[in-house]
Amino acid sequence: MANPKPVVPTRIPCEQCPLRQRPGFRDFTREELAFVSSFKIGELLADPGMSIMVEGESNPQLYTVLSGWGFRYKILEDGRRQILNYVLPGDLVGLQGNIMVEMQHSVEALTKMTLCMFERDRLPTLFQNHPSLAYDITWLAAREESMLDEHILSIGRRTARERAAYLLAFLDARAKATGAAPADKPAPLPLTQQHVADTLGLSLVHTNKTLRKLVDQGLVRWLDRGCEVRNREGLYQVAEWRPPAEGRRPFI
Structure with missing residues (x-):
C-alpha cells in the first residue's frame, strides 16, 4: 500500500523555478511558461522511503522532480527487488501510468524530494496546442529508453x-x-x-x-x-x- 502523499499548494511558481536557472536545462518560451504554470496544480513532498507511485495502481497526476533523488523499481513475488533507474531533478515521473492505464513499476524517494504535480487530464491539451512541449516529453521518454538500453547492456555483458x-x-x-x-x-x-x-x-x-x-x-x-x-x-x-x-x- 502506498504511503499517504503530502500534497501542498504551489510554493515555487514556475516563473521562479530553480531548474530554469541551471545551465543543463533549456528554458521555456513565454507561451510555454504560461501553459506549464497553469498545468501545475501543486507540489508533492516526499521523505526518504516514501512511495510516490506503486506498481498496479492508476494515478491521476504526473510529476516533475524539482529536487531530491528517487528510483524506479519492480519487485518479484518473493520480495526480490530490481532497481530500474534513478530519477533526478527535471525527470518526468508517471508518464507510463498515463499511457498504460496503470503503473508497471513503482517509484520511491531516495532522499527528501519535492515534485511538481500536474493534471493528467490536461496532457492532451499539451499535445494539441504546444507541439514544442510535446516534443520535450517525447525527448524525455526517448532518453529514458536510451538509459535503460545501457543498463541492460551493463547487466547482460x-x-x-x-x-x-x-x-x-x-x-x-x-x-x-x-x-x-x-x-x-x-x-x-x-x-x-x-x-x-x-x-x-x-x-x-x-x-x-x-x-x-x-x-x-x-x-x-x-x-x-x-x-x-x-x-x-x-x-x-x-x-x-x-x-x-x-x-x-x-x-x-
Whole structure:
C-alpha cells in the first residue's frame, strides 16, 4: 500500500523555478511558461522511503522532480527487488501510468524530494496546442529508453566490477548534468550498497567485495550513506563508458 502523499499548494511558481536557472536545462518560451504554470496544480513532498507511485495502481497526476533523488523499481513475488533507474531533478515521473492505464513499476524517494504535480487530464491539451512541449516529453521518454538500453547492456555483458563502475559513473554524471550535485567538486551519491546490489542484480556480499576493489583503486570513497567519486576518468575506463553529449535538456 502506498504511503499517504503530502500534497501542498504551489510554493515555487514556475516563473521562479530553480531548474530554469541551471545551465543543463533549456528554458521555456513565454507561451510555454504560461501553459506549464497553469498545468501545475501543486507540489508533492516526499521523505526518504516514501512511495510516490506503486506498481498496479492508476494515478491521476504526473510529476516533475524539482529536487531530491528517487528510483524506479519492480519487485518479484518473493520480495526480490530490481532497481530500474534513478530519477533526478527535471525527470518526468508517471508518464507510463498515463499511457498504460496503470503503473508497471513503482517509484520511491531516495532522499527528501519535492515534485511538481500536474493534471493528467490536461496532457492532451499539451499535445494539441504546444507541439514544442510535446516534443520535450517525447525527448524525455526517448532518453529514458536510451538509459535503460545501457543498463541492460551493463547487466547482460559487463563484469561485476565494470557494472559497479558504470553505475557510479552514470549517477555521478547525471547528478552533475542536472545540478543535483556541484560540477566543480565531489559530492556524495545518496545510495546504500543495498541500492547498488539491487541495481546491478548482485548479492549484497558480492556487491560489497566489488565496491571494495573500486575503493582500493582510489576510484571511489564509500561514506556512511553514499558514495563519493574520486577518479571520474578511472571509472570511465573501467566501465568502458562515457556520458553522452546532450546539450541543454528539456523538462516540463
